[in-house]
Amino acid sequence: MIIIRQELVRLLRQTNDLHAKRLCLSYAEQALEWCRPAVDEELLEASLSYISAARDALEGRADISVVAQARAAYFRARGDGSSVAEQVAWLAALAVAATWQREMEAAGIVVPQRTVPSVTDVAKDCQAVVARFADFSELAESLPVSDDASVVKWEVARWQMLRVIETAPLPE
Template structure:
């Protein structure tokens, strides 16, 4: 039997930091697509704008004003005061978590701060699998085994991630070798 988490880790260990950053954003986008029907429209739009700005910043190698604006808009749109704490609307957390992989250091550099500890893409991949599992478990039909539904959804999300990496991996001629 293929152990998808091991295969996924092996694949992600082979990609460079830039590609890993883009993949993390792709993984979050896929979860947003799964949860789309339950994400409020202004929050969904803010998430998608943030992901696009993060992709652009990663390609440029610097945090540009559009990224900072998208980040602030996402926080303003998606964070709500609930009693004594802030809660993120659905979609905000996966977007912010995935963007951390490739933009956190860029944003820190732009603000003149020091080094930050980078979040590995594999951590984002696992969290997106867990989110997919929770989402499907909560929607399991009455009487269905929610744990089994969650397990199947996590496995399917891991399979999608592996296939996405393989489908988007540049060929040898695309890497300039």
């Protein structure tokens, strides 16, 4: 039997740095889309814009100042972090931290932290958030529907594993 979540972790540990960063942003973006009904439009837009700015910087289309501006807009929209919407939107901040934490620290945008979230951290948190907060009628279009959180986590992990494979760079 293939244990999807374990195999996903194994694959993620083998990805190169750039691929892992791209996956972080992709995972958070997709989780936000699956949880769209739980997030008000302003916070959703700020979250997706934050991810987009991080992706643009990663791909060389923008610099860290664009990420800083998107971060400020995200935190203005986010509030105190107590609502369901803010818990879902936190995935954007987690993915961007996994992608840009050290660079944001060097630029004085954020306070230095001991650790940086990994692509595995982002994947697991996305699984948990989707299982807890997604609108299952919305999920039906892209994932098999279940009210069992462990089944939803498995389906999200399966989607994430396929994403690793779909986006894997050619070996050098």
